[in-house]
Amino acid sequence: MTMPITVPAYGKEAAGRLASMADVTADDGALRRFLHGLPGVDAVGLEARAATLGTRSIKTTAKAYAIDLALTMIDLTTLEGADTPGKVRALCAKGINPDPTDRTAPKVAAICVYPDMVATAKEALGDSGIHVASVATAFPAGRAALPVKLADTRDAVAAGADEIDMVIDRGAFLSGRYMQVFEEIKAVKEACARPDGTAAHLKVIFETGELQTYDNVRRVSWLSMLAGADFIKTSTGKVAVNATPPVTLLMLEAVRDFHAATGVQVGVKPAGGIRTTKDAIKYLVMVNETLGEPWLTPDWFRFGASSLLNDLLMQRQKLSTGRYSGPDYVTVD
Secondary structure (H helix, E strand, O other): OOOOOOOOOOOOOHHHHHHHOOHHOOOHHHHHHHHOOOOOOHHHHHHHHHHHOOOOOOOHHHHHHHHHHHHOOOEOOOOOOOHHHHHHHHHHHHHHHOOOOOOOOOOEEEEEEEEHHHHHHHHHHHOOOOOOOOOOOOEEEOOHHHHHHHHHHHHHOOOOOOOEEEEOOHHHHHOOHHHHHHHHHHHHHHHHHOOOOEEEEEEEEEEEHHHHOOOHHHHHHHHHHHHOOOOOOOOOOOOOOOOOOHHHHHHHHHHHHHHHHHHHOOOEEEEEOOOHHHHHHHHHHHHHHHHHHHOOOOOEEEEEEEHHHHHHHHHHHHHHHHOOOOOHHHOOO
């Protein structure tokens, strides 16, 4: 499956509706009034809705489809200080051919690495159609000066990154410096541009486990989309609390409402803590019932969950053979 790597060209109607919201981001006061004017989140209702969606029964045929769909949505990731070119190449090989015993297993969506490993991943993936995603902007803490963050982004794009996963300055957001966060996202978005007029897709990571309230998650979702995010992403996977069903549902609802208001489609990526096929299917049900079929593609929904891949493969083998093969039958990352 080959996915577009240029920023979507919005239709005239969508562009006009988005431009009509320019007053919202005209200055810090206007942005603050808008974000704090968003409806408050009913925490009990949100959590109950997420729990209800998680109880949907999926039959065998639908489960087989869901497993293959989830495989195509995985961003297979290695973000460790001990990463080597050999490890990245091995991860790319697994992304291209996840199950060596079954060549019908779909490829993953992307390989996610640090900027210095982008060129290695790009070469290893060749013409496979799998994207190279790179974290940037002083991942995972985001504690660096803006020029450093922009240089980090430009280096990754120049090396061939198709996607950039940036982290917001949570300290600035929690201090109420919304315009600072907005302008930083805009600047990183501009740094994603290539000389040929295309651009790397921008995923904006919130680190929702540090944002304290559901209201803050709703606000940062709207702020990021207004600033030009192509995807909004829950977490870095480097903190204690990462993606959760209620937080992901809230982000999906924000994307739905933003699309209704502007006509602009934005993707969602829950990351961290999603380890089982059962979990992945719950998220796919959530996407289908909140946003509908147009978002059920790797263009608009991703899993940041490398450990999920092996469980999906084992469940896929179970459906095919009628028995569990066990973890020894899939390669270890």
